[in-house]
Amino acid sequence: MVKVLRKKIRKKLLVIGDSGCGKTSLLYRYTVGEFIGEFFPLCYENFVVEFQIKSTIVEMTLWDSVDTTEYDRMRALYYANCDIIMICYSVENHESLENVEKKWIPQIQNYYKKIPIVLMALKTDLRRDPAVLYKLNEQSLRVITRSEGRAVADKIGAYGYLECSARILDGVDEPFQYIAKVVYKTHEEPQDKKKCIIV
């Protein structure tokens, strides 16, 4: 018997994070399946992907962003109608993780009081890259570990913490499936559902 899919929900995922942390690469790898390395477009056109969760189809538009610090009002257009936001950082770039709290969270708060956020560690393959390790060592730094990333995720109240590497295709699909589940869940149970008041 063919199962009838009853509902189709449309959701928007906005991917933000410091420039050069690998947002576009991740999206490109996930949707096109190629690793674009250095000849990458500076911004990637958005793509629509579909997931099936129970009897519902979650149609999710993936929005890449460009850092447009200069244009406040135009940035509002990126942020319009978001359902979930993915903040990315790169494991070899400490500043990109610091900016999660310093820059991106305040920016989100300009537009949303409450929205599900997931924190995403990118370029995890570099944790084992001797050249990167050597370079960081010279600055007496280390790569950012999973637990350090998770600590920030907890601090910002993120829905989840994920890691991936677009280069070695490690954990590229899981984040999007996870996000689809989150938006499905939040769709089913609206955040602002009122509690009963007992007088």
Next chain:
Amino acid sequence: DWVSHWKISAEELNEIDRNTQEKQSHIFDLIKNEQKLVLHGKILIEVFGKSFLKKNPPLIPSTQKFYQDAFLTVEEIIRTHQMYLLEPLLNKLNAQGKYISGIAEFYIPWVTKALIPYLKYCDKMVGVRELIAYETKVRKESKFAEWLNECDRDPRVVKAGVASDRLFLNRFISHVMQLPLTLGAIQKKTSPTDPEYRNLSKTIKAVKKLSSKIDSMQDCAAKTRAIRNVASQLIWKNGCEVNMEWNSPERLLFKRGNVSKKRDMWLDSSSHLVLMDNYLLMTEEIRETAEIKRYKVSERPIPIEFLLIQISLLDRRTTTQPGQLMNGSISQDEPITYAFKVSYAGKTDSYTFYTNTDVERKEWLKIIGEAQASHRERIKCNEPFKLKILSDAAFAYEKENFPRKLPICSKGSGIEIALQETAEKFPGKIPRPLMYSSVLSSTSFTYQDIEYLLVGLDYGVYMAQSGEVRNWKRVLELKSISQMCVLEQFNVLVLLSDKILQYYKIENIIPVFKGTRTKTIGQKLSKQDVLFFKVGEQKGSTLLFYSKQKVSSSGCYFKVVIPKLEEATGKFEYFEEHKKFNIQADCSGLTIFRNTFAIHTAKGFEVLSLSMLQAQSIPILSEPSTVQKKNVFSSLALIRKKLSSASCRPMGIFKINEMKELLLVYNEFALICSNHGVLSRISLIPFTFRCKGVAFQDDFLVLVSPDVIEV
């Protein structure tokens, strides 16, 4: 990408210099992005636009307007991209092939052509996006949303990898935002000696300028839209409406939002505040349907210039709830709220609002301050008077009269500016006050080319040289000095202290001020209690009128005295009695003219002359002839009603219009009549508050009340 497009083999690639590879790859991206943008624009117009027009019955009431705003604006943008960028770029690609150079030259002409279409697009799109959001998010089973879905499923749309949300939201604008990035990446790979490097710099600058213009247009359009939304959502109570001048280009919406308001004993209600640049509106939300919210203006709007803000030091509010009233306990999870009070200066209207967090309250206070500052900035050039601080430290409130809630002085206000100037002039700690009292009267005079200031308090007259803000000194030890006047011609100070009318010679006061003498004694003018006095000039001589209350019956005695000079020295000697008369009414004031004078009674102004003590009430209201229009009649009726109202008090008469007309000032309004007392203009000048004092200076009428001074 570039490599696959030109089918460059790995060997070939190895031979090409890395910089060139990257640069050409970026240029290729640039052209491809341009192509894609034009394609998306065409899809929007062809797929969405055409099917939208074809829909019958129409999806929304104003089909034509939506089509123009959402599609025709895009058509224009796309035309500039196609003509000034894509075509020249493709020509270049065809002519130069793999290695392209000199692309910067196309962008500057494009920027000039694209500016207006983009700004127009931004302006229109705010409304378009709002309509789409309403149709897709708020309305249920909207035909419009269905149509959008249909379009999104169109194979052409799917193939192009776009969707309605992106097309309507930021597809075109983000393209412009990204251009400088791509151009910058190309520039990085260009040698600085190449002339193209400089051209790229110029181009990037021009595109960035376009971006920031689009950005500010976006802001401006959103603001106008927000104002229009407010205007359309408001419901005014009958007769309560004020002219907001919604269409004025200066109108700004500073903030709107809900705060709670304490209503009855236990009922909290929510109030929706709308802070515009000219008024603060207090409204209540009304849900017309599930989708449409409207706001009823629940209180009289407060003009920004009359808006006073107070915060009480008590942040915690104890709300009592019905159950608690009975058992008298206060529940633990009592919400803590933060209060601020707004009031209408000069009126009794005041409202206390509560926010749930201190941050929210601070935000409101901050924005209200901004609104006031911007309002002040705008009217600055119209301000007739500049405030000058006479004293910032000498006088202080009496303890029991100390105002518990001082209004917050907003930034940029006249008072703040004047205080700052004084603080700069006299740095250091503010000295302790000399006297705790309220100021009852004041005057200034010039003696031997020096300007002096006098202030009458509850205890004593204080004096200072003009500009000597911190140098006040007590010169006379008297009680409650309610009126003071200096007859400069005679160097005499006349004052009313504790109902005793007396005068002092200035030449005796100056030594006391300078410390060379300790005391001076005044001369009493009247043995009886004096209500008030007034100095004026008639027929070339100075007259001092003063009024005494009758002991037995109602009414007042008036006495007029003339200052007399010593014949030998030309100095003032004494006051000579000139005339006495009786008025059968309680008088509150007096205005002296050249030949006549007017007394202020509870019933209005009465004009008399000293030679013929015959009273004539003014204004004289002529009966309108039947020929005259109805509105003349009704406004006369209104004036009559106002004049006979119990709260109406005459305050003063001033000559205006080169003495041809008189301005009759009452506590709540003013009238204009001819110099014969006949009402000359039928319009009434209403005041925004009930004033306690009036003054007239350089054609400006100054009205004073405890909270406000209006000019």
